[in-house]
Amino acid sequence: MAKVLVVTSGKGGVGKTTSTAALGAALAQMGQNVVVIDFDVGLRNLDLVMGAERRVVFDLINVVQGVAKLPQALIRDKRLENLWLLPASQTRDKDALTEEGVKRVIADLKTKFDWILCDSPAGIERGATLAMRYADEAIIVTNPEVSSVRDSDRIIGMLDSKTARAERGERVEKHLLVTRYDAGRAARGEMLSIDDILEILATPLLGIVPESQDVLRASNVGCPVTLNAAGSAPAKAYTDAVRRLMGEAVEMTVPVERKGLMDRLLRRRAA
Amino acid sequence: MMNVMRLFGGRAASAPVARERLQILLSHERGRTGAPDLLETLRSEILSVVSKHIDVDPDKVVVRMDRGKFVSMLEVDIEVPNGVQRSKMVAAT
Numbered sequence: 330m331a332k333v334l335v336v337t338s339g340k341g342g343v344g345k346t347t348s349t350a351a352l353g354a355a356l357a358q359m360g361q362n363v364v365v366i367d368f369d370v371g372l373r374n375l376d377l378v379m380g381a382e383r384r385v386v387f388d389l390i391n392v393v394q395g396v397a398k399l400p401q402a403l404i405r406d407k408r409l410e411n412l413w414l415l416p417a418s419q420t421r422d423k424d425a426l427t428e429e430g431v432k433r434v435i436a437d438l439k440t441k442f443d444w445i446l447c448d449s450p451a452g453i454e455r456g457a458t459l460a461m462r463y464a465d466e467a468i469i470v471t472n473p474e475v476s477s478v479r480d481s482d483r484i485i486g487m488l489d490s491k492t493a494r495a496e497r498g499e500r501v502e503k504h505l506l507v508t509r510y511d512a513g514r515a516a517r518g519e520m521l522s523i524d525d526i527l528e529i530l531a532t533p534l535l536g537i538v539p540e541s542q543d544v545l546r547a548s549n550v551g552c553p554v555t556l557n558a559a560g561s562a563p564a565k566a567y568t569d570a571v572r573r574l575m576g577e578a579v580e581m582t583v584p585v586e587r588k589g590l591m592d593r594l595l596r597r598r599a600a
Numbered sequence: 601m602m603n604v605m606r607l608f609g610g611r612a613a614s615a616p617v618a619r620e621r622l623q624i625l626l627s628h629e630r631g632r633t634g635a636p637d638l639l640e641t642l643r644s645e646i647l648s649v650v651s652k653h654i655d656v657d658p659d660k661v662v663v664r665m666d667r668g669k670f671v672s673m674l675e676v677d678i679e680v681p682n683g684v685q686r687s688k689m690v691a692a693t
Contacts, residue, residue, distance in 0.1 A: 377621070377625065380621075382621070382625050382667075383624065383625070383665070383666055383667040383668070383672075384664065384665055384666060384667075385665065386643070386663045386664065386665045387663070398658055398659055400659070401658075401661065401662065401663060419629065545614075546614040548618075549614035549615060549617055549618035550614050550617045550618070550621075551617075551621060
């Protein structure tokens with residue numbers, strides 16, 4: 330049974346798109362059939378983060394409006410054959426997306442894939458509400474920072490009221506993914522800790538992704554971090570998160586980014 | 601030099617890759633604001649010309665694009681069944 334997940338946050342720049350690419354790739358690496366959809370109409374970026382920007386021909390709006398068929402718009406990942414991308418339109422505006430159209434596309438994708446990951450735009454307007462509209466589960470991406478936590482709280486409220494599931498009296502299962510976490514700064518009291526965030530948002534934790542240069546490097550080269558730096562701390566965090574999504578009990582660890590020349594040399598020798 | 605960078609920097613810097621990817625992408629996207637994207641125009645006109653003469657099954661059309669730094673490639677695969685239905689335009693001439 331296909332699952333529809335929305336990756337959302339309210340606030341921009343917290344890592345929704347990076348996380349969508351990494352989670353999608355991690356699921357595909359585990360043999361699942363995955364499609365990631367960019368809902369950020371007008372400001373698409375999932376194609377760029379996944380390294381498919383040169384190959385976009387059709388997009389979600391074209392499919393919604395019937396200009397293109399779904400198989401024509403889907404772009405297959407060059408590294409993982411069971412990972413697909415449905416890009417957003419760069420030239421149209423978000424009003425071109427209709428609720429009915431999105432419903433139809435998602436119903437169609439459900440017959441072909443195990444996982445449908447919807448990368449939400451920032452904000453709480455049409456694009457964001459449509460991205461979450463037909464979700465079964467939600468991943469709320471939060472940074473350990475006051476404005477991000479506040480916006481996540483707002484989004485959690487919307488997931489409980491504005492989704493198709495909520496309107497049917499069912500619930501959208503919610504998961505919290507904390508990104509850009511710096512364990513050292515949290516320990517020194519310079520940054521909100523995981524416990525602080527969990528206490529405020531009262532949402533189950535899916536994973537903790539450390540602040541890491543591997544994440545930036547992965548988007549520089551257009552390759553999800555779980556593929557580009559498979560052994561890195563963020564890759565492990567995303568892979569563990571995916572295992573939890575699939576129902577496995579994986580112990581939650583606070584990943585620490587190893588730094589410094591000595592560590593690198595030691596790790597190199599060990600590998 | 602590269603080896604020294606690898607030893608001390610862990611691996612080769614990724615920023616130059618990012619820079620080049622962005623340059624290619626933006627050179628295509630900037631062109632789009634003034635005149636419409638050439639590849640986009642070609643794609644839709646090729647399809648409309650072909651479908652004037654033969655009934656094209658939209659499911660059997662594969663359009664692939666690869667935007668490069670110096671040249672881009674537009675690939676249009678149209679499956680034409682044997683004994684094709686000719687459309688009215690051709691029948692009338």
